[in-house]
Structures are given as C-alpha cells and as structure tokens.
Amino acid sequence: MTRPHSHSLSQLNKVLPVPISLEDRTPDSSHFLENSHITDVLVGDYHIISGDGGRPYIVWVIRIIxxxxxxxxxxIYKRYTDIERFRQMLVKQHKDVDIPDLPVKDSMSLQRMMWxxxxxxxxxKGLQWFMTNVLLNPKLQHSNVVTEFVLG
Known part of the structure; x- marks a missing residue:
C-alpha cells in the first residue's frame, strides 16, 4: 500500500521543531570562585621568552586545581612582575591578612640561568610557597583580586 507523496509531506509540515535556546554557561569572572574553591596550586615549568630588544624573561606555569x-x-602563565603586582594588590585590599613575602627579586640574566x-x-619553590599560602587561604579565595589574577 503506498501513500500519496503530498499526504506524507503535509504531515511533516505539521510537526514543528522544538525551539532552541542558547545559554551562556561560561563562568562569570565575578562569580567564578563563589561556589568553587581552590584546593591545590602547583608552580611548575617555566618558559624563557625573548623580550623586546632580545632581553629574555621567564614565564612561570601555575596550575590551579x-x-x-x-x-x-x-x-595560567605569569611573570614574576605579574605576581609582584598581585601581591601588592592583596596587601592594599586585605590589610587584615598577613600576605607572605615573595622570593627575593635579584638580577636575572640568561647567562646566570645557564650557570x-x-x-x-x-x-x-619560593613562588610555590607564596602561591600556596595565598590561593589556599580561605579569607582570600573569593577575593576579587584573586579572581582577577586567576582569570585575568
């Protein structure tokens, strides 16, 4: 038994597709850490980058669990100076929290790194100590300074 082609096509036209709605589920930086918490921080590898004028600098790989x-x-990939700025912002905004010191900044040269x-x-190790003490501190985890450093 065959149905007329026009009849089956008219039945298909009666079935409307379910509307699709798209939602943006990317984390909003202001609320990203609100329901989450940092449980571990690992300062691992580093990359030597050729800067302007051929002067190299180091970028540290920081993995936040x-x-x-x-x-x-x-x-995240941060230079020592980025971490310095981060610490300065923490000290400025969180006067009630004892923010640990960074490892001493001394002169760096490619020759020194090779030696x-x-x-x-x-x-x-110094950066690991600092990042662990700051990012695992419950008083600082939901700070806008921390959120900006992690997601910015």
Missing part, C-alpha cells in the same frame, strides 16, 4: 579535581584545573639551574629551582 579547583574542587580537588585535576580535570577541573586552570593553567645555575639551582637559582630557577629556588625561585620556583
């Missing part, structure tokens, strides 16, 4: 899941982490990998490891 959210809610205890390695699948829910953020990797001493110990210098880089000492710097990495």
């Amino acid at each position: 959210i809610n205890g899941s390695t699948h829910n982490s953020i990797c 001493s990998s110990n210098w880089l490891e000492t710097r990495r």
